[in-house]
Amino acid sequence: MKRLILHLGGSIGRSTEVIEALKEYPDASVLVSSEGGDPVGFYQNLGITVKHDTEAWDTVTNFTYTYDFIKNNYDPDEIIVVTHDWHVPRASAIANAVYLFRGIKLTFRPYKDGSQNDSDIDHLWMDRLRALLWRFTGVLLFHGTTYDQRVPSRPVRANEVRL
Secondary structure, three states: OOEEEEEEOOOHHHHHHHHHHHHHOOOOEEEEEOOOOOHHHHHHHOOOOOEEEOOOOOHHHHHHHHHHHHHHHOOOOEEEEEEEHHHHHHHHHHHHHHOOOOOOEEEEEEEOOOOOOOOOHHHHHHHHHHHHHHHHHOOEEEOHHHHHHHOOOOOOOOOEEEO
């Protein structure tokens, strides 16, 4: 079985769970999807080869913008997603929408550090709908404030629509 470990976001703390997953699946590849942070340097210092996709600026784009890259470069049977434990429900809702009927198993490995986020159910459903819209039409709706904060100099693409 071909596995890919997806380090979701730039938080370096998640790398501890990625390393545990690599112990369990030493043949797995590692991809970091984040617009910032330096988990790649951390992994390289440990001798772990990783790829870094910096196109994403939120959780929806962590999955939508990495989809083609993952399919073309890894073609995995399983993607092991590592993110904070409080982030798993939203990340799972988005990932399952993006990978719906694609034949790739999604497994989530939560990183627990005691932090919390107030991500609400409305945010989860809005992001799931954004992911489903992208999945079936190729159109990506995005939150302008998040975009402006994280990638202000990047031009908006033809398939992207600001909310």
